[in-house]
Amino acid sequence: xxxxxxxxxxxxxxxxxxxxxxxxxxxxxxxxxxxxxxxxxxxxxxxxxxxxxxxxxxxxxxxxxxxxxxxxxxxxxxxxxxxxxxxxxxxxxxxxxxxxxxxxxxxxxxxxxxxxxxxxxxxxxxxxxxxxxxxxxxxxxxxxxxxxxxxxxxxxxxxxxxxxxxxxxxxxxxxxxxxxxxxxxxxxxxxxxxxxxxxxxxxxxxxxxxxxxxxxxxxxxxxxxxxxxxxxxxxxxxxxxxxxxxxxxxxxxxxxxxxxxxxxxxxxxxxxxxxxxxxxxxxxxxxxxxxxxxxxxxxxxxxxxxxxxxxxxxxxxxxxxxxxxxxxxxxxxxxxxxxxxxxxxxxxxxxxxxxxxxxxxxxxxxxxxxxxxxxxxx
Amino acid sequence: xxxxxxxxxxxxxxxxxxxxxxxxxxxxxxxxxxxxxxxxxxxxxxxxxxxxxxxxxxxxxxxxxxxxxxxxxxxxxxxxxxxxxxxxxxxxxxxxxxxxxxxxxxxxxxxxxxxxxxxxxxxxxxxxxxxxxxxxxxxxxxxxxxxxxxxxxxxxxxxxxxxxxxxxxxxxxxx
Numbered sequence: 439x440x441x442x443x444x445x446x447x448x449x450x451x452x453x454x455x456x457x458x459x460x461x462x463x464x465x466x467x468x469x470x471x472x473x474x475x476x477x478x479x480x481x482x483x484x485x486x487x488x489x490x491x492x493x494x495x496x497x498x499x500x501x502x503x504x505x506x507x508x509x510x511x512x513x514x515x516x517x518x519x520x521x522x523x524x525x526x527x528x529x530x531x532x533x534x535x536x537x538x539x540x541x542x543x544x545x546x547x548x549x550x551x552x553x554x555x556x557x558x559x560x561x562x563x564x565x566x567x568x569x570x571x572x573x574x575x576x577x578x579x580x581x582x583x584x585x586x587x588x589x590x591x592x593x594x595x596x597x598x599x600x601x602x603x604x605x606x607x608x609x610x611x612x613x614x615x616x617x618x619x620x621x622x623x624x625x626x627x628x629x630x631x632x633x634x635x636x637x638x639x640x641x642x643x644x645x646x647x648x649x650x651x652x653x654x655x656x657x658x659x660x661x662x663x664x665x666x667x668x669x670x671x672x673x674x675x676x677x678x679x680x681x682x683x684x685x686x687x688x689x690x691x692x693x694x695x696x697x698x699x700x701x702x703x704x705x706x707x708x709x710x711x712x713x714x715x716x717x718x719x720x721x722x723x724x725x726x727x728x729x730x731x732x733x734x735x736x737x738x739x740x741x742x743x744x745x746x747x748x749x750x751x752x753x754x755x756x757x758x759x760x761x762x763x764x765x766x767x768x769x770x771x772x773x774x775x776x777x778x779x780x781x782x783x784x785x786x787x788x789x790x791x792x793x794x795x796x797x798x799x800x801x802x803x804x805x806x807x808x809x810x811x812x813x814x815x816x
Numbered sequence: 817x818x819x820x821x822x823x824x825x826x827x828x829x830x831x832x833x834x835x836x837x838x839x840x841x842x843x844x845x846x847x848x849x850x851x852x853x854x855x856x857x858x859x860x861x862x863x864x865x866x867x868x869x870x871x872x873x874x875x876x877x878x879x880x881x882x883x884x885x886x887x888x889x890x891x892x893x894x895x896x897x898x899x900x901x902x903x904x905x906x907x908x909x910x911x912x913x914x915x916x917x918x919x920x921x922x923x924x925x926x927x928x929x930x931x932x933x934x935x936x937x938x939x940x941x942x943x944x945x946x947x948x949x950x951x952x953x954x955x956x957x958x959x960x961x962x963x964x965x966x967x968x969x970x971x972x973x974x975x976x977x978x979x980x981x982x983x984x985x986x987x988x989x990x991x
Contacts, residue, residue, distance in 0.1 A: 446839050446848065616877050617835065617850040619842045730875035805876050 447620045449584045449613040450475035450517075453543055454483065455622065456591030457515055460630055462541070463489035464514040466503035468496050468522060471555045472611040473545035476517035497522040501529035501542075508533070508540045509667065511633065511658030513595055517543035520553055523562055523569070530604055531570030532669045534692060537602040537646065537654050539633065541594045544606055545614040546722075546773075548800050557800035558611035560722055563777040566606045567751045573689055575696025577703055578606040578751040582725040584618035590748070596631035597703060601695055602653050608750060610773070612723025612802055636663065646688075647674040652695030696752050705748040706757060710736070714743030715766045716815055719758070719782055721747050724803050728771050731808035742812055750778070755785050762790045767815045771795040771808045791815075817870040818956060819879040822946070823896045824888030824912070826863050829943030832969065833886075834865030836947060840957040840965035841869040849877035862892040869956060884954050886946050888912045888928070905954050909942070924953050924989065931984045941981040944970070948985020959986070 447455070454476050457465075465480040481491040490507075494500040500516050507514035518526060523544045533540055548554035549561045562569075566578045577597050581587040587609060594605040636643040636657050645665040646654045654674075657663035670678035671685050679685065696703065709732070711717060716735075720728035725746045735742040745761045745768075747754070762768045762782070768790055770779040779794035786792050795811045797803050820837065822830040831852050838850040852865045866879045881901035887893035889912040897917040900906055904921040911929035926949045932942040944966060951962050963982060970978045 444842050446835065446842055446850070612851075612877070615851065617838060617848075618874075618877075619848055727876050733875065802878065804878075804880065806880075 444619040444621050446617050447584055447588075448475060448615060448617045449581075449587045449609065450545065450615065451479060452584045452588040452620055453517070453591045453607065453609070453614075454479040456588040457541065457595065458483060458487065459588075459625060459628055460513065460592040460595035461632075462513045462515050462595060463487070464504070464507035464512045465489070465491045465516065466494050466500040466507065466514070467516045467518065468494055468500050470497075470519045470522045472547055472614050473517040473519050473543060475614075476543060476545075497525035498529060501526040501533075504540045504542075505529055505533050505536070505538050508538050509536075509656075509659050511660065513539070513599070515541040515543065517545065519545050519547045519555075520549045520559075520562060521551065523565065527565075527569040531572065531574070533604045534570065534574045534576065535572075535669055535671075536667050537656060538604070538667075539598040539602050540604050541591070541598055542604055542606050543591075544608050546608065546610040548798070554800045556611070558723060558773060558802055559798070559800075560610055560724060560773040561777070561798075562608065563750065563772070563774060564780075566608050573693055575603070575693040576606065576751055577601070577603060577696065577749065578608045579748060580608050580722040580750045581613055581748075582722060582746060584613065584616060585620045586748070587613055588620055588622070592628060592630065596629065599631045599633050600653070601651070601699065601703070602656070603696065606751075608722070610723045612726070633658070635661070640664070644674040645676050646672060648691055648695070651699055652691050700752050700754055703749055703752060704754045704757065706754070707744070707746040707748060708761060709744040711743035711745060711761050713741055715741045716812055717743045717745050717762050717765050717768045718808065718812065719745045719747075719762075719768055719770045719778070720772070721750055721778065724771050724773055727803050727805045728808050730805035731812060734805060734809050735812045740812060753781050753785075758782060758785045762786060765790050767791040767793055769793045769795060769808070769811050769815070771797075771803050771811070773797055773803065817868060817872070817874070818883050819881060819901075820867040820869070820950075820956065821864055821879050821882045821885045821896055821899060822867070823862060823864040823886060823892035825861065825892065828888050829940070830863060830886075830888070831865045833943040833947050834867050836944075836962070836965045836969045837867045837956065839968060840961040841867070843961035843964055844957050846871060846957075847874050849874050851877055862889065862895045864892070864896060884950060884956070886950055888942070888946070890914060893917050907946070907950055907953060909946070924949065926985070926988050928985070931988060932981055935984040936977045936981050938977075941978060944978050944981035945985040945988070948982040949988050950985075952986040952989035
């Protein structure tokens with residue numbers, strides 16, 4: 439019996455294991471289906487590894503606690519779904535503006551509002567990018583398997599620390615509740631990013647002065663540095679400013695630190711794109727049905743390729759443009775009314791036909807439904 | 817690829833049975849996925865666990881056309897038997913299924929709940945009896961892997977009684 443090191447694990451369980459492996463030691467949350475297993479496991483596991491779990495009175499407070507935990511120097515996270523993700527947006531914006539690293543797991547369920555609590559959906563794709571007010575950059579990752587959920591959670595913490603930005607693990611009920619085999623690596627095989635600390639002497643260090651990549655180096659609360667964190671637009675010293683030049687610098691930096699480093703952040707899986715007439719662009723749980731549909735189409739002799747963004751935000755215009763250039767059509771199956779098709783359409787700019795395949799019944803898309811869309815292309 | 821549905825009503829241990837089968841698949845070196853119905857559907861009404869076993873990478877994690885369906889209740893048998901592929905195998909427990917739905921495949925009527933009561937004194941081990949019967953009828957995983965997965969998944973102290981339940985399911989189908 440080979441492969442005894444592989445264990446059966448649920449997606450939500452893999453997320454929590456990945457978080458612990460990445461060094462997460464503070465979880466503040468408010469349980470909500472279909473993410474609840476993450477909170478349950480965090481409550482059980484964190485006290486055993488010197489961490490802390492706290493259930494707050496609601497999602498707004500839990501996001502605030504995550505911000506506080508991170509400012510104190512502890513890798514912090516929360517997990518939620520639709521309605522909770524909406525509530526977290528205010529303090530998520532605070533974390534973005536304060537360059538405060540943290541990880542937010544969103545196990546998407548059917549919306550809007552309370553929606554269908556136990557049904558899968560991918561309706562928060564645009565909210566993950568633009569859910570908080572004002573201009574900013576953000577990172578969101580979308581796993582398509584339980585094993586990938588484990589590794590992407592670790593990557594979410596790493597990117598969060600490297601770019602001092604909240605990272606959203608934008609998963610869905612399909613992946614969150616599915617069980618699959620996962621090979622857990624030895625911790626020594628993992629790359630785990632740790633937070634950079636200031637080197638300038640106390641009194642001279644500017645907490646929001648960017649490095650070459652646009653990322654500042656904040657001290658942790660308790661390190662002995664005196665500094666100020668605010669949701670008001672602030673200058674490099676952390677204090678509020680309305681000086682137009684400094685405001686412009688501060689706001690642009692929040693977007694540029696992501697877009698300028700997109701090649702370091704972005705990952706996508708591409709299969710059989712080169713000779714393809716048609717490309718299926720799919721992500722998250724739906725990508726599993728899409729991958730099957732592409733195989734079925736290839737078996738029928740149709741030239742179909744597969745493009746799966748693993749980093750969904752930032753959106754890599756150039757990579758997507760290259761993948762769909764000269765193709766007859768790009769098909770985008772998703773459990774919403776065309777949220778990512780909108781991005782692909784923007785990039786295609788009329789040069790490639792964009793065909794959204796949408797489903798909002800509370801059920802998942804099947805390979806047959808996606809294959810039918812492929813076969814309809816003339 | 818083998819697509820399996822374990823169906824019954826909430827509380828009959830269908831999800832645990834699905835997890836055990838998936839664990840056995842891993843022990844045999846297979847790729848596995850295990851999914852289940854959640855929510856109101858899973859409470860009281862017809863509920864299901866699905867398992868896919870494959871030597872290849874598994875794309876779609878849900879059952880499209882079942883090779884094997886276990887049905888513990890009439891409602892589950894009626895609701896899920898249309899998912900059986902032509903030539904597939906339906907296994908029903910007459911304690912819950914009084915009218916076997918017409919299917920284009922093999923049917924095994926196995927006294928799963930009755931055997932569980934006789935052999936272990938507890939109907940709660942019916943899901944383990946069912947696993948033994950399913951595996952004997954359809955050779956889903958190796959017998960050793962299934963026995964090991966059962967031992968790994970049941971509450972401590974109940975290993976022996978559950979192995980008896982597994983053996984009873986295997987014997988009910990016979991060689």
